[in-house]
Amino acid sequence: MVDFQCKSRYDWDDLVEIIRILRAPGGCPWDAEQTHLSIRREFLEETYEVLDALDRDDARDMCEELGDVLLQVVFHAQIEREKGHFDMNDVIDGVAQKMVFRHPHVFANGKADTSDEVLVNWEILKRQEKGQRSTADAIESVPHTLPALWRAEKVQKKTAKAGFTYGSTLDALEKLEEEVRELRMALEKAAPADAPHGVKEEVGDILFMACNIARMEGVEGEEALHCTCDKFTQRFRDVEQRAEKPLNEYSTEELLAMWAEAKHRADGNA
Helix, strand or coil: CCCCCCCCCCCHHHHHHHHHHHHHCCCCCHHHHCCCCCCHHHHHHHHHHHHHHHHHHHHHHHHHHHHHHHHHHHHHHHHHHHHHHCCCCHHHHHHHHHHHHCCCHHHHHCCCHHHHHHHHHHHHHHHHHHHHCCHHHHHCCCCCCCCHHHHHHHHHHHHHHHCCCCHHHHHHHHHHHHHHHHHHHHHCCCCCCCCCHHHHHHHHHHHHHHHHHHHHCCHHHHHHHHHHHHHHHHHHHHHHHHCCHHHHHHHHHHHHHHHHHHHHHHCCCC
């Protein structure tokens, strides 16, 4: 048994020490074996669980899930502490330094009277801090690991701030319609999906433009697609429950008719 005093309530220093003990000789074999990559997925899952708790406005779950995310932060910092690179104190100092630097209107003699001014200053200071000399540098810094629609939205926001955007949403819609025509051409050619101007590329262009239109109208692409997934699920359940035989035994025309009926019923209940 390790030398550790159990308490009725733990603080920040206790958490850091608990993770250190778990990874130290005589601690937990599983914890000791973990690397940044081996627990990468857990970090992502815990983050999504926090978002779920936020969406449900569940304070108890928020508290628990935020703790799980914090555990991941401490765990990764401990791995680097063992390598002699940095520890949690460095992590805390780094983010504190960043917040002070990016809020000169609070901690220095900068000026920002509105939220919009704060965001403009934030972007300027962020570029300065990261040595980004161009908009291209800024969009390249957008994490490639973000969900694709989210990444597209962030890239488009940065280029729009530089003046690279469509004059109106209808102009963007025309471009989307052009991309749909190009997809049709790719399908008619029946070339490999990953060929230049093939289905993969053209579908990507369509999704990118759809995301652009959503952004221009103040709609989050990720949220819009989630809503559509929910709508589709509800209508599919209606179709499946009312079907008198397996769906794969119906013709395409019959399925489309059943779907239209389900849509009508849903719209009638709206």
